[in-house]
Amino acid sequence: MFAAIGITFEESEYFIQEFRRTGAIDRTVVFSNLANDPAVERISTPRMALTAAEYLAFEKDMHVLVILTDITNYAEALREVSAAKKEVPGRRGYPGYLYTDLAQMYERAGRRLGKKGSITMIPILTMPEDDKTHPIPDLTGYITEGQIILSRDLYRKGIIPPVDVLPSLSRLKDKGIGEGKTREDHSGVLNQLFAAYSRGKESAELMTILGESALSDDDKLYAKFADAFEKQYVNQGNDTNRTIEDTLTIGWELLSILPERELKRIKEEYIAKYLPKQ
Amino acid sequence: MIKEYKTIHEIASPLMVVDHVEGVTYDELAELELPNGEVRRCKVLSVEGDRAVLQLFDSALGINLAESKVRFLGHPLELGVSEDMLGRVFNGMGDPIDGGPAIIAEEHRDINGLPMNPAARAYPAEFIQTGVSTIDGLNTLVRGQKLPIFSCSGLPRAALAAQIAR
Numbered sequence: 001m002f003a004a005i006g007i008t009f010e011e012s013e014y015f016i017q018e019f020r021r022t023g024a025i026d027r028t029v030v031f032s033n034l035a036n037d038p039a040v041e042r043i044s045t046p047r048m049a050l051t052a053a054e055y056l057a058f059e060k061d062m063h064v065l066v067i068l069t070d071i072t073n074y075a076e077a078l079r080e081v082s083a084a085k086k087e088v089p090g091r092r093g094y095p096g097y098l099y100t101d102l103a104q105m106y107e108r109a110g111r112r113l114g115k116k117g118s119i120t121m122i123p124i125l126t127m128p129e130d131d132k133t134h135p136i137p138d139l140t141g142y143i144t145e146g147q148i149i150l151s152r153d154l155y156r157k158g159i160i161p162p163v164d165v166l167p168s169l170s171r172l173k174d175k176g177i178g179e180g181k182t183r184e185d186h187s188g189v190l191n192q193l194f195a196a197y198s199r200g201k202e203s204a205e206l207m208t209i210l211g212e213s214a215l216s217d218d219d220k221l222y223a224k225f226a227d228a229f230e231k232q233y234v235n236q237g238n239d240t241n242r243t244i245e246d247t248l249t250i251g252w253e254l255l256s257i258l259p260e261r262e263l264k265r266i267k268e269e270y271i272a273k274y275l276p277k278q
Numbered sequence: 279m280i281k282e283y284k285t286i287h288e289i290a291s292p293l294m295v296v297d298h299v300e301g302v303t304y305d306e307l308a309e310l311e312l313p314n315g316e317v318r319r320c321k322v323l324s325v326e327g328d329r330a331v332l333q334l335f336d337s338a339l340g341i342n343l344a345e346s347k348v349r350f351l352g353h354p355l356e357l358g359v360s361e362d363m364l365g366r367v368f369n370g371m372g373d374p375i376d377g378g379p380a381i382i383a384e385e386h387r388d389i390n391g392l393p394m395n396p397a398a399r400a401y402p403a404e405f406i407q408t409g410v411s412t413i414d415g416l417n418t419l420v421r422g423q424k425l426p427i428f429s430c431s432g433l434p435r436a437a438l439a440a441q442i443a444r
Contacts, residue, residue, distance in 0.1 A: 005370075014440070019443070028365065029364055037370060054387075112394065112399065125429065148426070150429045173420075238434075248415065
């Protein structure tokens with residue numbers, strides 16, 4: 001289910017071509033409200049898409065993925081109508097009920113007891129001025145179960161997709177991983193990669209200020225790890241489809257850059273089992 | 279019986295105020311008929327006493343206040359749903375725009391949906407493999423989750439979303 005909300009023809013066409021290329025188009029329903037279509041229809045576009053999604057998921061037992069792009073345009077249409085109604089504006093001119101309105105939309109995703117289908121939702125929004133405290137990303141973050149944040153810095157380094165790992169979060173990740181779902185060592189590897197990347201970025205920053213000679217040997221390794229992590233783990237391009245096994249293997253290879261004593265977040269039995277031997 | 283009103287008080291695009299209405303409800307769909315027979319759609323935003331404020335979906339150009347008629351349809355905006363919708367392209371009002379035939383609806387549903395009963399919600403716990411390491415490995419997506427992408431202007435968010443959709 002794809003809802004184009006006030007986006008350009010180019011972006012909408014990109015999605016439709018992409019669905020065609022991968023053969024997904026026969027399984028896709030498109031609701032299209034482009035930038036030159038009436039703003040008031042923009043408010044009903046995501047609701048149309050979700051109504052169709054609910055029907056297919058809960059009556060026809062399908063697993064529906066809903067992509068809504070761009071929520072920022074939706075909120076702007078809401079602001080336009082609210083201003084025309086002469087309502088009292090809230091933060092940045094958006095109506096005071098922006099939170100309620102977004103919640104009514106986002107909360108239509110989910111699973112129901114006794115139903116086989118599900119609605120998984122990926123809303124896409126643009127942070128105005130790259131500001132995540134702007135009302136649209138801020139209120140969205142309160143309602144949704146996490147967020148994937150894209151980074152301009154990574155994009156400038158040529159890393160595709162430029163996912164900024166540290167501030168990104170999936171609140172349900174612990175529910176979906178582990179033995180029987182992905183692999184027993186997933187949770188440990190995940191925590192270790194997060195921790196090491198975070199420390200590695202700090203070391204790299206320190207290196208630009210104080211110079212490489214000021215770093216301890218461990219910090220140098222961490223900086224090396226952070227760089228390799230971005231280039232190998234994050235930078236997979238748009239056409240590489242990695243299985244979870246591939247992802248975990250790359251994770252272990254990266255962790256082998258660090259001394260084994262630093263891997264404090266993974267159970268020893270998994271280190272013995274999965275860590276590549278030098 | 280559907281009443282027609284010729285009591286349009288004022289139009290300030292995209293809003294229209296109609297006086298002396300009876301039995302009009304919030305979010306109800308209405309039709310505006312111009313003297314030349316053209317029909318435009320609108321919906322009720324608020325009702326105060328016998329005055330209703332409507333929102334026009336189309337342009338407000340060329341509307342004659344004295345001669346145009348407003349009909350309230352008695353139901354909110356609905357979408358006719360069917361399995362045949364797969365593979366089709368619709369506009370923001372749910373009308374097909376791909377040149378194909380209209381959808382024969384199995385059911386008409388209020389587009390505002392019914393809020394899901396909290397007790398009927400099942401906890402999402404089923405792993406989805408997206409093929410993207412940073413999502414699968416570090417920010418795992420599960421079925422039934424809502425996981426937004428926060429992008430900055432100019433970044434390739436469409437490419438990432440399409441990659442996940444594959």
